[in-house]
Amino acid sequence: xxxxxxxxxxxxxxxxxxxxxxxxxxxxxxxxxxxxxxxxxxxxxxxxxxxxxxxxxxxxxxxxxxxxxxxxxxxxxxxxxxxxxxxxxxxxxxxxxxxxxxxxxxxxxxx
Amino acid sequence: xxxxxxxxxxxxxxxxxxxxxxxxxxxxxxxxxxxxxxxxxxxxxxxxxxxxxxxxxxxxxxxxxxxxxxxxxxxxxxxxxxxxxxxxxxxxxxxxxxxxxxxxxxxxxxxxxx
Numbered sequence: 001x002x003x004x005x006x007x008x009x010x011x012x013x014x015x016x017x018x019x020x021x022x023x024x025x026x027x028x029x030x031x032x033x034x035x036x037x038x039x040x041x042x043x044x045x046x047x048x049x050x051x052x053x054x055x056x057x058x059x060x061x062x063x064x065x066x067x068x069x070x071x072x073x074x075x076x077x078x079x080x081x082x083x084x085x086x087x088x089x090x091x092x093x094x095x096x097x098x099x100x101x102x103x104x105x106x107x108x109x110x111x
Numbered sequence: 112x113x114x115x116x117x118x119x120x121x122x123x124x125x126x127x128x129x130x131x132x133x134x135x136x137x138x139x140x141x142x143x144x145x146x147x148x149x150x151x152x153x154x155x156x157x158x159x160x161x162x163x164x165x166x167x168x169x170x171x172x173x174x175x176x177x178x179x180x181x182x183x184x185x186x187x188x189x190x191x192x193x194x195x196x197x198x199x200x201x202x203x204x205x206x207x208x209x210x211x212x213x214x215x216x217x218x219x220x221x222x223x224x225x
Contacts (some may be wrong), residue, residue, distance in 0.1 A: 004209070041219065042218055042219060043115075043204045043216035043217050043219045044216045045208075046213050046214070046215055047215075049213055087215075089153070096160075097142075097145075097160065098145070099145075099157075099206075099214060101155045103154045104154050
């Protein structure tokens with residue numbers, strides 16, 4: 001069974017304090033790993049897709065990396081507007097179009 | 112990114128009535144649409160997967176007669192919560208994908224059954 005575990009569950013940061021979120025996964029074969037941002041009361045917003053180990057993608061203060069067992073979302077010098085829940089999801093090769101989501105990491109950035 | 116529109120964003124209904132939620136992909140044709148349910152401070156729970164023109168595939172434990180899904184076209188899927196009860200109150204989110212591209216999500220619908 002495909003599994004995705006995110007840690008920590010919650011993260012409190014001071015503005016400018018860089019940190020990393022972890023997404024560990026177990027799948028029979030990885031087709032893609034996705035990162036999303038979700039604000040309270042809204043649907044998830046797409047951030048990145050990673051397909052193979054060693055791949056990295058960046059967008060503003062966010063950088064996502066991928067290994068064979070986990071992915072990291074690095075937040076560099078965060079600002080209060082980066083406060084959100086960050087969700088990681090995987091698509092397994094045997095799962096068709098379905099995504100398996102992790103529990104998410106709630107990030108709060110204080111000014 | 113692509114735009115997925117979900118409507119309504121909030122709905123309050125009486126117990127025993129039915130509620131329909133619409134999900135539209137505005138700028139691409141979605142081969143697959145997904146419906147999720149999300150409880151407070153929890154992640155997304157997949158309810159069902161639907162492909163245009165065919166019956167939806169429901170996840171284990173999801174009542175297909177209670178949560179009716181129709182995927183009539185490549186840009187529209189609907190979820191109807193039939194005979195709603197207070198325990199059906201939740202945040203429902205749709206998602207649309209084209210082949211193996213990224214999945215894009217709607218804004219979500221907050222359903223309250225009173």
